[in-house]
Amino acid sequence: MPKKVRRTRMAGRVSKAPSIYDVAREARVSVFTVSAVINKTGRVSATLGRRVEAAIHKLNYRPNLLARSLAKQQTHTLGMVVTDIANPFFPAIVRAAEDAAQKAGYSVLLCNSDDKQDKEAVYLELLLSKRVDGIILNKTPAPLSVAQRRMLDEAKAPIVLLMRTCPGLKTDVVQTDDRQGAIDAIAHLARIGHKRIAFVSGPLNVSNARARRQGYRKALEAFGLEYDPELTFEGDYRIESGHRAGLALLPHRPDAVLVTNYLMTVGFMSAADEIGMRCPEDFGLVSFDDYPWLGCFRPRLTTIELPKYELGDTAVRLLLERIQGKRTHPVTVTLLPQLRVRESCGFMLHSRREPVAVGENS
Amino acid sequence: MPKKVRRTRMAGRVSKAPSIYDVAREARVSVFTVSAVINKTGRVSATLGRRVEAAIHKLNYRPNLLARSLAKQQTHTLGMVVTDIANPFFPAIVRAAEDAAQKAGYSVLLCNSDDKQDKEAVYLELLLSKRVDGIILNKTPAPLSVAQRRMLDEAKAPIVLLMRTCPGLKTDVVQTDDRQGAIDAIAHLARIGHKRIAFVSGPLNVSNARARRQGYRKALEAFGLEYDPELTFEGDYRIESGHRAGLALLPHRPDAVLVTNYLMTVGFMSAADEIGMRCPEDFGLVSFDDYPWLGCFRPRLTTIELPKYELGDTAVRLLLERIQGKRTHPVTVTLLPQLRVRESCGFMLHSRREPVAVGENS
DNA sequence: TTGTAGGCGTTATCAA
DNA sequence: TTGATAACGCCTACAA
Numbered sequence: 001m002p003k004k005v006r007r008t009r010m011a012g013r014v015s016k017a018p019s020i021y022d023v024a025r026e027a028r029v030s031v032f033t034v035s036a037v038i039n040k041t042g043r044v045s046a047t048l049g050r051r052v053e054a055a056i057h058k059l060n061y062r063p064n065l066l067a068r069s070l071a072k073q074q075t076h077t078l079g080m081v082v083t084d085i086a087n088p089f090f091p092a093i094v095r096a097a098e099d100a101a102q103k104a105g106y107s108v109l110l111c112n113s114d115d116k117q118d119k120e121a122v123y124l125e126l127l128l129s130k131r132v133d134g135i136i137l138n139k140t141p142a143p144l145s146v147a148q149r150r151m152l153d154e155a156k157a158p159i160v161l162l163m164r165t166c167p168g169l170k171t172d173v174v175q176t177d178d179r180q181g182a183i184d185a186i187a188h189l190a191r192i193g194h195k196r197i198a199f200v201s202g203p204l205n206v207s208n209a210r211a212r213r214q215g216y217r218k219a220l221e222a223f224g225l226e227y228d229p230e231l232t233f234e235g236d237y238r239i240e241s242g243h244r245a246g247l248a249l250l251p252h253r254p255d256a257v258l259v260t261n262y263l264m265t266v267g268f269m270s271a272a273d274e275i276g277m278r279c280p281e282d283f284g285l286v287s288f289d290d291y292p293w294l295g296c297f298r299p300r301l302t303t304i305e306l307p308k309y310e311l312g313d314t315a316v317r318l319l320l321e322r323i324q325g326k327r328t329h330p331v332t333v334t335l336l337p338q339l340r341v342r343e344s345c346g347f348m349l350h351s352r353r354e355p356v357a358v359g360e361n362s
Numbered sequence: 363m364p365k366k367v368r369r370t371r372m373a374g375r376v377s378k379a380p381s382i383y384d385v386a387r388e389a390r391v392s393v394f395t396v397s398a399v400i401n402k403t404g405r406v407s408a409t410l411g412r413r414v415e416a417a418i419h420k421l422n423y424r425p426n427l428l429a430r431s432l433a434k435q436q437t438h439t440l441g442m443v444v445t446d447i448a449n450p451f452f453p454a455i456v457r458a459a460e461d462a463a464q465k466a467g468y469s470v471l472l473c474n475s476d477d478k479q480d481k482e483a484v485y486l487e488l489l490l491s492k493r494v495d496g497i498i499l500n501k502t503p504a505p506l507s508v509a510q511r512r513m514l515d516e517a518k519a520p521i522v523l524l525m526r527t528c529p530g531l532k533t534d535v536v537q538t539d540d541r542q543g544a545i546d547a548i549a550h551l552a553r554i555g556h557k558r559i560a561f562v563s564g565p566l567n568v569s570n571a572r573a574r575r576q577g578y579r580k581a582l583e584a585f586g587l588e589y590d591p592e593l594t595f596e597g598d599y600r601i602e603s604g605h606r607a608g609l610a611l612l613p614h615r616p617d618a619v620l621v622t623n624y625l626m627t628v629g630f631m632s633a634a635d636e637i638g639m640r641c642p643e644d645f646g647l648v649s650f651d652d653y654p655w656l657g658c659f660r661p662r663l664t665t666i667e668l669p670k671y672e673l674g675d676t677a678v679r680l681l682l683e684r685i686q687g688k689r690t691h692p693v694t695v696t697l698l699p700q701l702r703v704r705e706s707c708g709f710m711l712h713s714r715r716e717p718v719a720v721g722e723n724s
Numbered sequence: 725t726t727g728t729a730g731g732c733g734t735t736a737t738c739a740a
Numbered sequence: 741t742t743g744a745t746a747a748c749g750c751c752t753a754c755a756a
Binding site for chain 2: 743744
């Protein structure tokens with residue numbers, strides 16, 4: 001005698017999406033067989049296989065990945081928290097991450113923390129509640145609370161830190177060699193004859209901002225140039241702070257300046273405009289970040305390019321290694337930046353001195 | 363006599379995330395009570411309420427949104443398919459969409475179709491399998507296959523088309539008034555004295571590219587200017603095609619040109635560089651899209667700005683209206699572009715004639 | 725090879 | 741107000 005019928009669903013009413021049971025009934029097989037066919041797991045006879053395929057096609061069946069995720073305890077979804085996708089630094093990284101994820105059968109849930117601690121906290125919690133398999137985190141400078149630490153520990157979701165390390169978070173890290181990037185920039189400026197080199201840093205509670213400043217100091221020293229605090233400005237990686245930096249630094253008449261990201265460079269240049277100083281005639285400038293659209297506007301920026309696509313790609317690679325259990329020990333990947341010499345540094349004006357390695361010109 | 367124990371899970375072993383049953387046991391109540399407390403639905407006595415809260419806190423319980431989604435038949439997740447997040451046009455839109463979604467308690471699953479029909483198809487299918495509650499679609503020019511049409515019909519997930527309409531897809535649309543934008547651009551160029559005005563369009567199988575071309579033709583006519591096919595070039599919205607456009611059009615010595623997106627403008631300008639023609643001295647230029655970083659590089663572009671943030675925001679608003687059943691009739695929102703006069707159009711050089719409305723200068 | 729039935733972690737419907 | 745208990749749709753031992 002038949003057991004209690006599992007579902008009472010009125011066939012044909014309000015047409016809900018067909019389930020694996022509907023397919024099984026249509027093909028006159030069990031759900032196991034259907035599942036086996038779909039996942040190509042276990043041997044299924046050719047006859048039943050065909051019947052199942054036919055039923056799937058007839059009903060236009062599409063597996064409910066929600067249910068599958070619940071059953072298998074994995075969502076094939078990655079969380080990605082960046083400070084702001086509208087900052088032109090991130091789109092290429094996100095694109096790369098999404099590409100890599102997609103290739104491996106994963107999706108990306110995108111979140112913007114706006115560099116705010118509370119938004120970041122909310123998003124991390126949300127991602128864990130959604131049971132993402134892993135998280136790529138461009139961390140806010142705020143340290144983790146104990147509650148957060150506990151949360152991340154208990155959830156088994158691995159984390160990869162992107163561009164910013166976090167004291168006390170022992171996880172994988174993908175970053176660029178920011179210290180070296182700054183050194184390359186200053187070395188270039190020094191070699192073409194600049195002496196008084198100003199510096200616009202990012203917020204110094206962010207690891208990469210500190211690294212860039214270290215490189216600046218180190219390179220000054222190496223070239224026997226004096227460090228002058230008045231030629232230094234701490235910004236926050238946004239346009240407006242670059243503008244303030246320009247207003248603050250340019251009156252001191254530096255020979256050149258290293259601005260450590262693109263948005264601040266934009267602000268810096270507009271400040272120069274207002275003051276009536278021109279680049280590279282009145283001051284040389286090297287910026288961080290490079291973009292394909294910079295080549296055809298003046299002044300053409302000399303930049304320290306950070307390998308954005310590779311950053312996103314690597315982040316996903318590391319995350320998947322962890323998720324798939326191929327590696328258990330945390331690893332730090334540090335990618336090399338690349339000096340691209342154009343005109344803003346004053347190369348064309350000043351350097352009749354010694355040859356300098358010139359990066360590929362975009 | 364107690365029925366079969368529901369779970370045999372060894373407490374404390376391999377610590378899986380606690381479930382609502384664990385909380386119920388800890389608080390010595392039923393799962394219903396826990397659920398009621400969590401969702402603030404149904405009256406729960408203060409005593410039990412406190413017990414539950416305590417248990418939740420003690421176990422550090424976090425609801426599994428996967429399971430909730432499965433039970434409630436809604437994921438609180440939106441799919442967003444754009445052609446390429448690395449195209450600077452999209453980040454602000456995505457940012458806006460994510461902001462709006464987050465505010466309403468929704469997350470965003472981001473996909474890049476790369477403007478390829480097959481990737482788009484795969485993503486749409488994936489999103490439906492993941493049971494997203496709705497989809498924002500920046501559609502590939504390819505028409506929907508019958509299978510796709512059927513798929514989208516059967517899934518009840520509403521769709522909002524972004525910037526590109528699709529013949530036969532009767533859904534909500536958010537777009538800009540591209541025809542008017544082109545008209546404004548040409549009108550401006552004509553008023554300051556340009557006669558031979560060239561035009562670089564996007565791919566004409568894309569609706570907004572056609573609209574921009576219509577505006578171009580219409581405005582030429584309105585100003586009594588001759589339409590010369592030799593001054594027209596069909597690009598694909600990418601840098602390289604803008605470059606080809608420049609090489610093709612500039613030798614015909616147009617007075618000015620309207621390039622219908624930013625990336626093509628970049629290519630166009632570099633072609634001008636190579637040819638040795640300067641903007642705005644040798645030709646005036648108006649571009650579509652504006653960016654905060656354009657103000658401080660030369661030449662400063664005169665642009666038709668498209669309200670990117672509002673596009674993303676509106677897309678989510680329309681989608682949520684549909685999801686929440688507040689509206690059942692498809693609606694089209696057309697946002698107004700805005701002319702921003704700077705220098706690339708040649709305004710400063712040519713116009714001693716009549717006053718022109720000047721847009722806010724970024 | 726195929727089927728049965730229990731579990732994944734919620735919500736929701738009934739009774740009690 | 742609470743508590744059992746059946747969905748939700750899938751996977752997967754374990755049986756047959």
